[in-house]
Structure formats: C-alpha cells, structure tokens
Amino acid sequence: QQQVKQSPQSLIVQKGGISIINCAYENTAFDYFPWYQQFPGKGPALLIAIRPDVSEKKEGRFTISFNKSAKQFSLHIMDSQPGDSATYFCAASKGWGKFQFGAGTQVVVTP
Amino acid sequence: GAVVSQHPSWVICKSGTSVKIECRSLDFQATTMFWYRQFPKQSLMLMATSNEGSKATYEQGVEKDKFLINHASLTLSTLTVTSAHPEDSSFYICSTYRGGVSEQFFGPGTRLTVL
Numbered sequence: 571q572q573q574v575k576q577s578p579q580s581l582i583v584q585k586g587g588i589s590i591i592n593c594a595y596e597n598t599a600f601d602y603f604p605w606y607q608q609f610p611g612k613g614p615a616l617l618i619a620i621r622p623d624v625s626e627k628k629e630g631r632f633t634i635s636f637n638k639s640a641k642q643f644s645l646h647i648m649d650s651q652p653g654d655s656a657t658y659f660c661a662a663s664k665g666w667g668k669f670q671f672g673a674g675t676q677v678v679v680t681p
Numbered sequence: 682g683a684v685v686s687q688h689p690s691w692v693i694c695k696s697g698t699s700v701k702i703e704c705r706s707l708d709f710q711a712t713t714m715f716w717y718r719q720f721p722k723q724s725l726m727l728m729a730t731s732n733e734g735s736k737a738t739y740e741q742g743v744e745k746d747k748f749l750i751n752h753a754s755l756t757l758s759t760l761t762v763t764s765a766h767p768e769d770s771s772f773y774i775c776s777t778y779r780g781g782v783s784e785q786f787f788g789p790g791t792r793l794t795v796l
Binding site for chain 1: 687
C-alpha cells in the first residue's frame, strides 16, 4: 500500500515558470514532510521540509504548502531555471522513523 | 559539505560474486542507518534499517540472507550483496539522521552492475 501518492509523474515547464508537484498521504501520524531533489546518478538532497503545525514554508524560490485536513502537501518552484531540471521526491515520516517516499516527479525546465 | 559517504561509487561484478558497499557518516555518530535501492526512473525503496550493535531490520520482501548488513561502529554500516545476479543491478543509497535533527542525510549512492 503506497502511503504517499505523488503527482504528476513528469512535467515540463518553461524557464521562469512555476512548477507545482503534489503529494497526498494516508497516515495522520506523520509529522515531518520533506522534499528531496535528485540529479541522475546522485543521492537525494533535501530541498525543503515542513511540519504539520504550519501551512506554508518558503525558502528562496521553493515553497511548501501544507493542508493538514486534506492530508496533502505541495511543492512550488517559482521562476524555474534549467538547473532545476531533476527528479523531485516528497516523503513523510513519523518522528525519527523511516521515510515513506512518493513515486517521484521528473521536472524538465526548457530554456 | 557531504555528511554521508559511500564507497565504491560504482562497481561491476560477475554473476555469483559478492559485493560490499560501505556507508560512512562523516564527523558524527550514526546509530541508525537506512539502506535503499533505486531502480531506473523509480522511487527509493527502503531495504533495511541498520542499528549499531544489533541486527538489522529488513523490510518485507527483502532477503536478509542475500543482503547482509553490518553496523559494527557508530560511523560505518556495510551492505553486502551475496551471490549477486543481474536482477540485483541497481542504485544503492544509504542515509542516516544526524543527532538533533530529523533530516535524513543521503549518501551519494553506489551503482551496482552485475554481468
């Protein structure tokens, strides 16, 4: 049973545009929701993370929106750049426990 | 800078041989390490949780006798793929928590190709 569902599977956005990736979770015990960025042949790197006591968190061009009642969270990449072309994974965990990862979204930013 | 290292970064081996992958935490002690496997264009799948000084906990469907995990020190965990077969070819990634933060730090990964 997939505990974290991620969409879309892939998206293409023009340079300067906004990339939006959505995730939904089942387990209400989850209390940590990170987004990871992964380039081909590399390990994932933390991009931004949020806890359920806040509805939005912004770091530079990256924003997480969190809807606790809907059990959904999303990543917005503003002013997308070609260097943002990568695969993005959402995840969820409870405390210091293991992560449940989404399926991933391949983002391609065209010049 | 990097907080978790892996060695080797890539390895090619013949079918039937065993391969050891090392995961090291840099400048901090890691009592728990996680091992993931990632097939091309797929998500990370947790294989096992490794705890220093005790037996690893394997996820359902992961053969513990095939994927041997040893976490003998607070900075080193090893994954040994025994009697490797072509279907074991994958990208293996370790991760751990650094004390006081809930962020998981991932290693750079090891690309295993079994011929």
